[in-house]
Amino acid sequence: MGVKRINHDVWVNRKLFVVQDVPAEVCERCGETVFTPQITERILSTLRRSDSPKKTLKVPVLRLRPAV
Numbered sequence: 455m456g457v458k459r460i461n462h463d464v465w466v467n468r469k470l471f472v473v474q475d476v477p478a479e480v481c482e483r484c485g486e487t488v489f490t491p492q493i494t495e496r497i498l499s500t501l502r503r504s505d506s507p508k509k510t511l512k513v514p515v516l517r518l519r520p521a522v
């Protein structure tokens with residue numbers, strides 16, 4: 455497990471948020487990310503003040519293609 459800074463994407467009340475530069479333990483085998491309790495608290499605190507985002511992204515939304 456190494457600590458890396460990642461972009462953490464999270465849905466809150468049907469809205470998608472991206473929190474940038476979050477320190478996370480990243481598993482080198484499967485890529486799974488784990489946050490310390492302190493970082494989790496900082497993410498929650500950041501989301502509680504989400505009314506003035508740094509920037510807003512346009513995200514493509516796709517419909518799953520039918521089976522062929």
Ligand SMILES: [Zn+2]
Pocket residue numbers: 481482483484485486
């Ligand atoms: Zn793993």
